[in-house]
Amino acid sequence: MMIAPRRLTVVLRHPNSRPATASFVCRPCIRLRAKNLHQTTARANSTQPPSRHSPGSNTRPRTARVAPLGLLVGGGLVASYLAITQHTNDDSAEACKVKPLASGDDRDPSLPRFRLKDVRQHDAASGKPWVTYEDKVYDITDWIAAHPGGDVILRAAGASIEPYWNIFSIHKSTHVREILDQYLIGFIEVADLVNGRPAVEQIEDPFKEDPARDPRLISHTVKPRNAEPPNEELDREFQTPNGLFYVRNHMWVPVIEESKVGEHGLTIELPDGETRTYTLAELKERFPTHKVTAVLQCSGNRRNDMTRHAGKTNGLQWGVSAISNAEWEGVRLADVLADAGLKVADATSTTQSLVSGNPSPNSLHVQLTGLEAYGSSIPLSKALDPSGDVLLAFGMNGQTLPRDHGYPLRAVVPGTVAARSVKWLSKIVVSDEESPSQWQRRDYKSFGPNEGPSPDWDRAVSIQEMPVTSAITGVWVGDCVRKGRVAWLSGARSQHGGGKQDGGIVDVGGVERKVGFTPQDRANNAKEEAPHNTKETSAEPVAVQGYAYSGGGRGIARVDISLDGGKTWDQAELLDDCSKPGACFGNKNWTWRRWRYLGQLSELSLPVSSSGTTADNDCESSTPNNSKDLRTKKHCTTLVVKATDDAYNAQPESHAAIFNARGNLATAWHRVRICPKCTTNGDGKGVVWSTGETYGCGFKKEAEAVRDEMAMLRSSAPPEGPGSKSGSALAGVSISVSAGGKD
Structure with missing residues (x-):
């Protein structure tokens, strides 16, 4: 239920259209508020064409455009409005x-x-719906068509929208209230208020029939449910289990009776207006069944990372797990469109188009609409591409499609942002323009770092194919590696040094350091030969895992990993999950690529006490003997991962370069800071290192640790001067603190 600003007709109403129920002042006397005047003049030069539906209508032509976010008004129109109010109604003086x-x-x-009894007359059937929020009254007549859940908000027409927002908690944000305020037309009469508010209304919870979810999912919102699996579960398997597949819902999950699922209808509308409806049973019987193994990824995946390192973003603060991989089963969209009678020219031949008179698929779009009012679209050329593998899916990982993931029928558009893989699919329209929905025109887009929270939405193209990305999902250090805590090391040999398992213990003694392109000469470095329980330093094994993915069917060529913040690099091992017969289906690389890495961290020195001696008895304490000595702070390093696809597209280094207020496409290098923990081994002769704490997107909140590091850097940093690096280091830490947030 995201809100779009009202159009000009809401701001500049005709004087004769004043509500008869207004009990304080007549409409001609209501001043054009300064706030609205500013908004109207701001977009005076917009080229957005007017909407092609009449005010008050709750339906929109198939090819209609979404109502513009800007209010199209110029100085001349304002002057005209003021002039009209001068001579409208002979008795205006008396009326005012x-x-x-x-x-x-x-x-x-x-x-x-307004009295509440009069507000109730403006219900969904009135043609001029109003709603109330707190003690205010809003006219949403011209908002319905642009509202993503227009049919849903009509449930509140004539009454309060507040009970619905109490359920749809995602609406309780400042920017949503600011947009709603543009529809304000008055206040509720004091006589109808109790303690400044109308009586609380009870409504039926539309989410009460939602399915049960796996308790391991990390929820960002409960109603509607938006949740991701924890890192350690995300890529444990190549195919994400159905119950752990990330959930992205905009409203409640539609209820389809199992006994009637075969009768579920899918309507196809062609450009000439001809329609054809298929039942689910008919789709299964008449068309060949195909399988495609493909990733679905939200455009907001890792949005929290962009917020941490670049600036505030609007939207759900996803970690690294708004992405999942599954095997989908269904019928090809291209087959169904052809059967419905769609005729188009060969996309590669403009000559044929002229001869046959059929439109080119490059000029058309496939609009997809779900049962809960969500809508989106893809280019027709993608739908018809024989290698594009676009499915109308009814199966997932060998099971019936789960309710949270589109039961009984959904679109699956491989290589494309998941927002185009519409769930609970009920209608398909082949049109000469994109879907008019909010999610196509005003949401899933990206802009330059300078464009702010109110960009020109019409200027940006809708997100389709996804860029290359990667993420770290697990890290283990020291004894956590040696003692078999890493599942993929147990019982197997690693290409990075021959780690092997024996009675639950992994032998990593032969693991090469692997922290740079050129291995160091271990024979000339006595410290590197020291055992892991030394009282002075220790070169500890580190195991790292994660995923990489690129859209458009592009495969992953390599994954680079750094154990020292990006100073030196090595390559991770790419798992060949598709090597087994029947493991992957599809004409292109639609799946993710899981990767694993085993190497060694640089030497970890023990904490130093105020007296300058090692303090192995205080390994777990950051301030031994309650001292304030900052030299005893944690021993941390930053792991970095970046991927390159087979077209040699690579991830950008920073989120600052790709920042956008919506936080879409957060694909910069993934940085994870680890602070290994040391404990005494019990014999007084040394210490044991283990994983300790891990900070970063998808892991823990890092602001506290970063503040500690800033304090330590300030205490030990030399005076800044020409060429000094201390200032830049502190600046980088400062950004992390200001951008800290929840995962």
Whole structure:
């Protein structure tokens, strides 16, 4: 239920259209508020064409455009409005006599007051729906068509929208309230208020029939449910289990009776207006079944990472797990469109188009609509591409499609942002323009770092194919590696040094250091030969795992990993999950590529006490003997991963370069800071290192640790001067603190 600003007709109403129920001041006397005037003049030069539906209509032509976010008004139109109000109604002077305010009513005197009984007359059937929120009244007549859940908000027409927002908690944000305020037309009469608010209304919870979810999922919102699996579960298997597949819902999950699922209808509408409806049973019987193994990834995956390192973003603060991989089963969309009678020219031949008179698929779009009002679209050329593998899916990982993932029928568009793989699919329209929905025109897009929270949405193209990305999902250090805590090391040999398992213990003694392109000469470095329980330093094994993915069917060529913040690099091992017969289906690389890495961290020195001696008895304490000595702080390093696809597209180094207020496509290098933990081994002769704490997107909140590091850097940093690096280091840490947030 995201909100779009009202159009010009809401701001500049005809004087004769004033509500008869206004009890304070007549419409001709309501001033054009400064806030709205600013908004109208801001977009005076916009080229957005007007909407092609009449005000008050709750339906929109198939090819209609979404109502513009800007209010198209110029100085001349404002002047015309003011002129009209000068001579409209002969009795305007009498009509504009204000009535006295009720006792205790100190709200804006320039706006009218309404009784609740009169608000109720403006329900969904009235053609001019109003809603209330707190003690205010809003006219949403011209908003319905642009509202993503227009049919849903009509449930609140004539009453309060607040109970719905209490359920749809995602609406309780400042920017949503600011947009709603643009529809304000007045206040509720004091006589209908109790303690400044109308009586609380009870409504039926539309989410009460939602399915049960795996308790391991990490929820960002409960109603609607938006959740991701924890890192350690995400890529444990090549195919994400259905119960752990990330959940992205905009509303409640539609209820389809199992006994009637075969009758579920899918309507196909062609450019000439001809329609054809298929039942689910008919789709299964008439068309060949195909399988495709493909990733679905939200455009907001790793949005939290962009927030941490670049600036505030609007949207769910996903970690690294708004992505999952599955095997999908269904029928090809191209087969169904051809059967419905779609005729198009060969996309590679403009000559044939002229001869046959059929439109080119490059000029058409496939609009997809779900049962819960969600809508999106893809280019027709993608739908018809024989190697594009676009499915109308009814199966997932060998099972019936789960309710959270589109039961009984959904679109699966491999290599494309998951927002185009519409769930609970009920209608397909082949049109000469994109879907008019909010999610196609005003949401899943990206802009330059300078464009702010209110960009020109019409100027940006909708996100389709996804860029290359990668992420770290697990890290283990020291004894956590040696003692078989890493599942993929147990019982197997690693290409990075021959780690092997024996009675639960992994032998990593032969693991090469592997922290740079050129291995160091171990024979000339006595410290590297020291055993892991030395009282001074220790070169500890580290195991890292994660995923990499690129859209458009592009495969992953390599994954680079750094154990020292990006100073030196090595390559991770790419798992060949598709090597087994029947493991992967599809014409291109639609799946993710899991990767693993085993190497060694640089030497980890023991904490140093105030006296300058090692303090192995205080390994777990950051301030031995309660001292304030900052030299005893944690021994941390930053792991970095970046991927390159087979077209040699690579991830950008920083989120600052690709920042956008919506936080879409957060694909910069993934950085994870680890702070290994040392404990005494019990014999007084040394210490044992283990994983300790891990910070970063998908892991822990890192602000506290970064503040500690800043304090340590300040205490030990030399005076800044020409060429000094201390200032830049502190600046980088400062950004992390200001951008800290929840995962």
